[in-house]
Amino acid sequence: MAYMANLGAHSEPNIEVHKFYSGTIIGTALLSLVFQAFLHKYGRWSELIDLPLLVTIYFGVSRRNPVSGLFLGGAIGILQDALSHDNPIGMYGIAKTIVGYLASSVGGRIDTEHPLSRFGLIFLFFHFHQAILAVTQRVLLNHSAPLFTVRLLIDSLVTAAFGVILFALLDRLRRSS
Amino acid sequence: MIDTFSRHRPLALLAGVVLAQVLLLAFQIRRENNVRLIRYWAVELMTPLERAGTWTFSHVGGVWTGYVGLRNTRADNERLHNEVNTLRLRNRELESQSAEAQRLVTLLNFHDAHPEAPMLAAQVIGASADPTSHTLFINRGERDRVRRNMGVITPDGVVGKIVEVFPSTAQVLLINDKDSGVGALFATSRTHGVVKGGGDPEPRMEYVINEEKLQFGDAIVTSGEDRIFPKDLLIGTVDAAKPGNPFQVISVRPAARLDRLEDVIVLLSQQEFAPKKSEEASATSDPTATQPGAQTAQPPAPPKSSGVVSDPNKFKPAPAPAQAAARASKPPVPQR
Numbered sequence: 447m448a449y450m451a452n453l454g455a456h457s458e459p460n461i462e463v464h465k466f467y468s469g470t471i472i473g474t475a476l477l478s479l480v481f482q483a484f485l486h487k488y489g490r491w492s493e494l495i496d497l498p499l500l501v502t503i504y505f506g507v508s509r510r511n512p513v514s515g516l517f518l519g520g521a522i523g524i525l526q527d528a529l530s531h532d533n534p535i536g537m538y539g540i541a542k543t544i545v546g547y548l549a550s551s552v553g554g555r556i557d558t559e560h561p562l563s564r565f566g567l568i569f570l571f572f573h574f575h576q577a578i579l580a581v582t583q584r585v586l587l588n589h590s591a592p593l594f595t596v597r598l599l600i601d602s603l604v605t606a607a608f609g610v611i612l613f614a615l616l617d618r619l620r621r622s623s
Numbered sequence: 624m625i626d627t628f629s630r631h632r633p634l635a636l637l638a639g640v641v642l643a644q645v646l647l648l649a650f651q652i653r654r655e656n657n658v659r660l661i662r663y664w665a666v667e668l669m670t671p672l673e674r675a676g677t678w679t680f681s682h683v684g685g686v687w688t689g690y691v692g693l694r695n696t697r698a699d700n701e702r703l704h705n706e707v708n709t710l711r712l713r714n715r716e717l718e719s720q721s722a723e724a725q726r727l728v729t730l731l732n733f734h735d736a737h738p739e740a741p742m743l744a745a746q747v748i749g750a751s752a753d754p755t756s757h758t759l760f761i762n763r764g765e766r767d768r769v770r771r772n773m774g775v776i777t778p779d780g781v782v783g784k785i786v787e788v789f790p791s792t793a794q795v796l797l798i799n800d801k802d803s804g805v806g807a808l809f810a811t812s813r814t815h816g817v818v819k820g821g822g823d824p825e826p827r828m829e830y831v832i833n834e835e836k837l838q839f840g841d842a843i844v845t846s847g848e849d850r851i852f853p854k855d856l857l858i859g860t861v862d863a864a865k866p867g868n869p870f871q872v873i874s875v876r877p878a879a880r881l882d883r884l885e886d887v888i889v890l891l892s893q894q895e896f897a898p899k900k901s902e903e904a905s906a907t908s909d910p911t912a913t914q915p916g917a918q919t920a921q922p923p924a925p926p927k928s929s930g931v932v933s934d935p936n937k938f939k940p941a942p943a944p945a946q947a948a949a950r951a952s953k954p955p956v957p958q959r
Contacts (some may be wrong), residue, residue, distance in 0.1 A: 448649055480769065512633035522641050536648035540641050547637045 465509040465621045466473040471509075474616065475501050475522050481528050496602040498522045498574065502542050503571050503609070504616050510611025517545020534587075541578040543570055561610045568609040572602040657692050665723075686860065726886045733778040733888060740853070741891040743767060745775075747884045748792065752827040755822055757800035758783075764791040772851050774890040780857040780878025780918055781845060782887055783804060798858065806848035807858055809841055814943070817864060818843065818858050824861060828873040836873065837864045843875055853890070 476495040483491035502522050506515035523542030527535040550569060557563050576598055580591035592598070649661035721782045730744050745761040765788050775782040776793045783803060787794035796803050799820040807818040807828060816831045827845060841861040847854030862876040 504732055513636055516637050517631070520644065524644070534648050534651040536644035536651070539644045540648075543637065543640050543644065547633065551633075582648075586645070586652055588654075 449536075464511050466505075466508075466532050467620055467621055468620050471505050474505070475518065475525075479525050479529060482526070490616045493607050494601050496575070496601075496605055496614075498538075499542065499575055500568065500605065500609045500612055501616075502546045503549045503568060504613050506546045507516070507553030507567070508616075508620070510553040512547050514552040515550030516547035520607045522546075524573065533566065535583055537579065537622065540582055541575050544578055545575050548574070561614075564610050564613050565598065567608045568606040569602050572605050573598070576602075587593055625765075639890045645749055697785045703948065723885075729778045730886055730888060732936065738943060743769065743889040743891055745769075745793075745887050746888055747887060755801070757803075757820060757822075758786070758799040759795050759884065760792050761795060761889070762792060764789045764793050766790055766890060769793045774852040775887050776852075776856060776890060777887055779880065780859060781852060782879045782881065782884065784851050785889065792945075795887070798877060799824060799881060804849070804859060805852065806846040807843050808846040810844050810855075810857075811841060812836075815846055816873075825876060826859075828875050829870060831871045831873055833866045833869075833871050837861050837871070837873065840864075850896075939952075941953070 450547075456525070466578070475498070478501040480498045500521045502515075505518055519542035521538050523537075523539035524535055526538040526542070527533045530538075549567075552558070556567075558567060559606070577593055577608060580593045583591040584588040646661065648678045649664060650659060652660040664773050684777060689695040692716055700701075727744075733743075734742060743763055745767075746761040747759050748762045749760040752911050761775070769785060769788055771785050771788055773785045781798055782796045783797040783800070785793050786796040789853055797820070798818060799822075801820050802821045803818075803820040803826070805818040806815070808815045812835065814831060814835055818826050820826045829835075839861055843860065845852040845854060845856040845858060855876045859875040859877040862874040864871055865872045866872075903904045
């Protein structure tokens with residue numbers, strides 16, 4: 447793999463860890479939450495895309511550090527819960543914590559730079575995220591949340607497509623090694 | 624242990640963060656009856672432990688009380704068994720004595736009601752070994768002035784007559800024996816007949832013409848013609864009647880319980896029983912009552928009496944048990 451290079455600063459060999467300018471990760475995460483809330487005002491079409499999830503996945507697979515991945519996912523999820531009007535705090539937090547952890551773990555094992563692999567990764571993580579949400583809602587809230595619907599399929603495809611573009615834009619925020 | 628933790632630190636952190644958020648959720652979510660989920664879980668978690676603790680304590684306590692604490696139970700059990708057996712025996716004795724006292728009270732009542740008639744109380748001590756023979760033995764004999772052909776009765780009614788006399792015992796032929804015959808008549812119509820045994824538990828009244836109208840429960844009393852029983856002693860009641868050739872076939876239900884006799888009265892003479900004063904008064908006020916053969920529109924009352932039918936239309940009621948018991952405490956049982 448062309449992108450895989452040993453930077454020497456990471457404990458695992460042959461894994462390229464991308465670094466970002468300071469404040470980039472926090473700023474991007476906050477912006478994703480703001481945009482998600484802002485776009486929600488202008489129609490339900492914004493529900494097709496889960497921007498905080500995309501940011502969680504992106505920084506997870508880029509940083510490739512499970513600890514930072516799970517904390518970033520958890521923070522984004524809790525903030526997303528806090529901004530929603532009826533979600534108990536922790537619903538998205540749990541889902542995005544696990545997604546962040548898995549994205550960081552997966553990022554060091556497979557190619558996450560190719561657009562197609564990114565599309566597939568986002569698609570899978572979207573459904574995994576939805577599955578965790580559904581299970582949490584069923585177990586804790588006694589709500590009958592669906593595990594899979596056509597609407598979710600469409601959402602996942604749109605989010606994955608948008609994610610490929612977004613990831614390419616976010617790649618520009620990387621600090622050159 | 625520490626090495627294992629540091630190796631799986633990210634995974635442990637993930638578990639910790641997820642658990643923290645689950646707990647955070649549990650603090651916010653409310654279930655039925657507005658109970659927080661965290662409390663719900665806490666109760667669900669603690670209840671099995673408490674139940675297990677209770678179960679353990681109760682079983683340990685059960686082992687203690689059921690085994691260790693029962694060291695002397697066997698001896699106690701045997702002692703209590705013996706005590707129960709003793710008390711049962713004592714209870715039976717008391718029941719027997721109570722029943723005997725009741726019977727003696729009844730006999731005493733009968734004697735008090737007829738002081739003019741010489742009579743002798745006796746106990747049944749045995750019965751005939753022949754199943755076809757309805758006889759029994761009493762504990763009175765020649766020494767007690769018992770003679771052949773003396774009548775034997777109970778306060779309920781006629782039992783039979785003395786057929787054999789021994790020095791200290793006597794044999795009684797019951798009215799349902801096939802060799803027995805008692806002069807009888809219907810209390811209401813005064814129609815005569817003879818009550819004879821046929822070997823069955825119920826004797827029959829014979830020589831009653833088919834034209835005689837009978838009803839179930841009609842009282843049958845002694846006629847006195849056999850020179851054994853005084854007149855108007857209750858023998859029994861009509862149990863069934865059907866036309867026969869040339870006489871009716873009438874089954875008689877004996878007034879005395881012939882199968883459960885324990886105490887009887889031997890009539891030492893054939894002297895008729897005088898009616899009581901109250902009955903005499905009522906008899907004088909009702910002139911038809913003293914006329915033999917007089918009939919009333921009303922059927923006779925059930926023969927629950929002292930066994931003597933001094934008035935064909937009226938049976939003498941037995942005294943109240945309380946009064947009888949009070950009298951029983953004063954004089955001794957007649958000639959026992």
